[in-house]
Amino acid sequence: MTRQIRFNAFYMNTVSHQSPGLWTHPRDSSHRYTDPDHWVELAQLLERGRFDAIFLADVLGAYDVYQGSADAALRHAVQAPLNDPLALVPLMAQATKHLGFGVTSALTYEHPYTFARRMSTLDHLTRGRIGWNIVTGYLDSAARNLGLDQQLSHDERYDLADEYMDVVYKLWEQSWDNDAIVNDKQRGVYAEPSRIHPIRHEGKYYKVPGFHLCEPSPQRTPLLYQAGTSPRGVKFAAQHAECTFVSGPSIKVVKKYADTLRAAVREAGRDGDDLKIYAQALIITAPTEVEARAKYEDFKQYIDIEAALALLSGWTGVDFSRFPLDATIEYIDSDAGRTALASFSAADPERRWTVREAAQFIGLGGRGPVLVGDPSQVADQLEHWQDQTGIDGFNLAYALAHETMRDVVDLIVPELQRRGRYPREYAAGTLREKLFARKRRSTN
C-alpha cells in the first residue's frame, strides 16, 4: 500500500515566524496576526486542504542572545511581539469541523494543575481536536521574567517534564471515572463523588492532592506532540509523544532523527510506527517551474541576515554576532535547544556550514528544506523525502502568509491526491481518532 503524506501548518501568533525578513514582502499578510479574521481564513483554508492540524509554536521570552540584546529581534519582528496561541483555538475551531490544533505550551513555567484544566476546557470546546506540543523552553529570557535567575539545565528540564506528565496523566486519565457524570435531574445529582478521585501526587517538583477540576473531555489527554531530538529529548519523546516534529536541512539528517526516534519508541515497548513524524519544510510552487523559480528568487531578496542570526542565536544559546559570517559552525553543548546547532554541525559531519550559509538557509522556512518547483516536481520531492526518511508527513512553514498555504492547498494537495498519496477526506472523530483510529492515548 502506498504511504500517505500528511500535512501540518507551522505558524505562530506573531508577525515573523520561520522566514525572518519576509514580513516586509508586499504580498505577506502576517502583520494581520492581531486580526481574528486572519486566523479564521487560515483555518478554513487548511481544512479545505485536509491538513491534519495547525501547529502553533510559542516561546515565553525574547530572542535576546544575539548581541546580548532583544533590539534586533524587536526591530525585525523576530517572533516578537508575540501573542498567546491558546486564545486562537476556539476562534478557529468554531469556523471548522475537522482541523486539529497542536498548541505549544512550555511546561517549565506553568503549574500542571492549572494547565491540565486549560487543555481539558479546550478539548471540550473543540470537540476533541486539541493537541499539545510539549516543550521545555530554551530561552533564558523566559526564565528570568518568570522569577528564575536562568532556566533549569537542559537535562533537568526533561526530568521535571517527566514528573509533570505524571501529574497531568493522573488528572486527565485517572481522576474521573467514565461514569462519574450522572446528570440526573430527578435525583438532583450531577456528578457522583465516589467516582471522582483525588490524585494525591507528591513528587520532587509538584504536590497536587486533589482531583481534576474538569469532567472528562472527548480525548481526556490531548494528542501529544513533541520536538526534541537530543538523547534526553528522544527518551522523553519515546515515552510520551504520539507525534513529533523534526527539522533538518537534508534527507540524511532527517532520516537519522526519524530512525533514532523510531528505535527509541520500540525500545520503550511501543510499535515504531506508533509515532507520527512530521519534518519541517517550505514549499514554493506555482503552475509552472519558471514561475516557481522566479518566486524563490524574489523571496530570497527579502531574507534578513541579522534577523536570521537573532533567531539562530536564540534557538542555540550561542551569540552568532561574535563570529565572522564566513566562520564555520562548530558544535558546542549549550543549555538552550541542542538540536538546532547540531543540525548545522554534528548531525552531518560531511557538510560544513558557515554562519552566513546557515543564516541564509533558515531565512526561508527555518531549519527544513525548501522544495521549489511546479506541482508535479514538488510532489516528486515530497514523495522522495518520505520514501527516503520514513517520515509520515510535513510540518509546512510559510514564506508568505497565507499565500504559501494557498499554493499548497490549491496546487500540491490535488496533485498528491491524484497520485493516491494524500487523504481526500478526514476520518471521523477526535484528532487522535483521525490520526490513530483510537480514542485514548495508548499506554504500553
Ligand SMILES: Cc1cc2nc3c(=O)[nH]c(=O)nc-3n(C[C@H](O)[C@H](O)[C@H](O)COP(=O)(O)O)c2cc1C
Ligand atoms: C519543528 C520544531 C518546532 C519547535 N517549536 C517549539 C516551540 O514552539 N517552542 C519551544 O519552546 N520549543 C520549540 N521547539 C524546540 C523543542 O521543543 C526542543 O526544545 C528543542 O528541539 C531542543 O530539544 P533537544 O535539545 O532535546 O533537541 C521546536 C522544535 C522543532 C524541531
